[in-house]
Amino acid sequence: MTFTKTSQKFGQWADSRANTVYGLGFSSESHLSKFAEKFAEFKEAARLAKERSQEKTELTSTPSQESASAPGDLQSPLTSESINGTDEDRVTPNTPKHSKARAEPSQNALPFSHSSSSINKHWEAELAALKGNNAKLTAALLESTANVKQWKQQLGAYQEEAERLHKRVTELECVSGQTTAIKSQKTELNRTIEELELALKAKEEELERLKAEVESANEFRFQKDTLTQKLKETESRNQMLEVQLSDLEQRLESSQLERETYRNNLCSLLELLDSKIFELTELRDMLAKLMEGS
CATH class of the missing domain: 1.10.287 (Helix Hairpins)
Structure with missing residues (x-):
């Protein structure tokens, strides 16, 4: 999950597993910045905890795993939730690659819909x-x-x-x-x-x-x-x-279609013009040869 500042006093983040968008409003921009910094710190700590747990799992054998299951080595629910959150963070960075291929109105539509939904939730x-x-x-x-x-x-x-x-x-x-x-x-x-x-x-x-x-x-x-x-x-x-x-969006699509059609027509006209110029060149050469022969 990535925390995004949508305005000077409001930020939001999305949980793809729950298909939910969360938002928070702050009294000042400094409070928003502090929250964003703490959010990033806990996210990084969760990622490091995930990596350490994976390394520990790879190094330990079956007997050591049984000893690790003692009550003294149990992980807290907060750590497990944070580790699960990092898995989502590792998956979500790949999604913007697909979204870049969309048209420009679609990119502008997503933040606008999020802001309107956050306003509705606030009211x-x-x-x-x-x-x-x-x-x-x-x-x-x-x-x-x-x-x-x-x-x-x-x-x-x-x-x-x-x-x-x-x-x-x-x-x-x-x-x-x-x-x-x-x-x-x-x-x-x-x-x-x-x-x-x-x-x-x-x-x-x-x-x-x-x-x-x-x-x-x-x-x-x-x-x-x-x-x-x-x-x-x-x-x-x-x-x-x-x-x-x-x-x-419909107008943009229609304009793109018209532009593509116009470009195709221009290409066909250019090809036709090239053929006509080639024919005129041959005709000129033939007339020049006839004048030289006469």
Whole structure:
């Protein structure tokens, strides 16, 4: 597998065994360069490990192979995967020899299709992430809506209780004098009212927070719709470009055929012209001989 920089902040590599193309985007060009260097280092290390394992297999005999199968000499899965990867690297360099014989539009079509597919994968990944966030926010919104309804009911009950307590305090003040028992009961009722007011204030703050979460969920939904529209536009544009590319290839083939036909016609005309010139030369020689004889 060979890592290729397709732009200043994006690179990709292909796995021919899995028939898959992988791509990575980076925040800066320096990070992309560092990743490419590390990719090449691990690729070279895998190749050296492959060569060493082959040399060890050739030098060791059957008893040494049995001793090598002990638990202490087992290779790690990473090394075996890297060795398998080097086999693919040794095979893939032969493929560009066949691709060089293709026409020029075909060479330009391959990077273009890779870039468009990488853009589509990028938008699809963002869309999937937004769908997950949207599902979580929707669940939180439903739970928050149920909680809001419950809190509203509790708030109504608290308000009714507060009004009842206020009426009770008023009745107690009207019915009896300001005795010590009534004062303590009034203080207690006032404390209860304050606690209820604090609880009401906390519920209102929680309600405001839930409203903000609902607004953010709506924004995420809008972003999801926007990304979906962009993805559709990108796919339609990709299809249009593919149609244009195929049209250009057909035009190129037809122009090459016309050029070949024109060249063949010119060759036939040249041959005919050579024969006519030869005949005129013979006719001139004959006329010259006739003039000399006369």
